[in-house]
Amino acid sequence: MKIPKYQHFRNSLLDVGIKPTNLMFGGLILTALIVSIPSLKKHQAKIDLIRTEIKHREDVAEKLERQLSYEQRQAQVANKRYESCLPVVGDEYHNGTHYFTGIKEGDKPKDKITRKNLPTGTIVCDAHGNTGVVNRDGAVSYLAFTGDRDVVQKRLSRFRGSQYSQPVLGN
Known part of the structure; x- marks a missing residue:
């Protein structure tokens, strides 16, 4: 008796330890991931923008601290002069x-x-x-x-x- 292709595929999966329902859920998850890639890219772009802004603010704060230190040293010299x-x-x-x-x-x-x-x-x-x-x-x-x-x-x-x-x- 000839086994239908579906039954043959199912039996092959079971032989390697994969349940057909697991394969179906895996396919759904893969489809959901593929569909959400543009959304993930937008989210990553926002995260990158926030990181860039934080880095810029840290750089500005560091420059201001160096400037303040320079001004304080200058003031000490000038006051003494x-x-x-x-x-x-x-x-x-x-x-x-x-x-x-x-x-x-x-x-x-x-x-x-x-x-x-x-x-x-x-x-x-x-x-x-x-x-x-x-x-x-x-x-x-x-x-x-x-x-x-x-x-x-x-x-x-x-x-x-x-x-x-x-x-x-x-x-």
């Missing part, structure tokens, strides 16, 4: 007097009387919290900034109205 710096005034007169001016990297403050460069190593400062050191070329270098207005004001108040000849910056 304000104890002995020479405040710089502008070269032009307004209402018969020189006024404090800002300094920047590369400025060349000069003695107001002799018009010569200040000696190498002279620490100069301005009314905005910037300090620097005069290098061999007579230019301001190694700028450091402090936001402590009390430190700045304390130093500048020692020079207001005095006969002291402050270094000037030409425009």
Whole structure:
């Protein structure tokens, strides 16, 4: 007697230890997985986007922490320099007097009387919290900034109205 193909297939599965119902459920699961692949891809894309955003935020936070550390070190240096710096005034007169001016990297403050460069190593400062050191070329270098207005004001108040000849910056 001839066994139908279905019966032969069923018997073959049973011989290797697979129940036909297990095969049917496996097929359903495989079909469900194939159908859900686009959904899984969208979900994975969202997860990747979230990971990228988290990484970006961590990078920004790390940069901000480094910046804060840099600013704190700079402020320590500037605060120490304000104890002995020479405040710089502008070269032009307004209402018969020189006024404090800002300094920047590369400025060349000069003695107001002799018009010569200040000696190498002279620490100069301005009314905005910037300090620097005069290098061999007579230019301001190694700028450091402090936001402590009390430190700045304390130093500048020692020079207001005095006969002291402050270094000037030409425009």
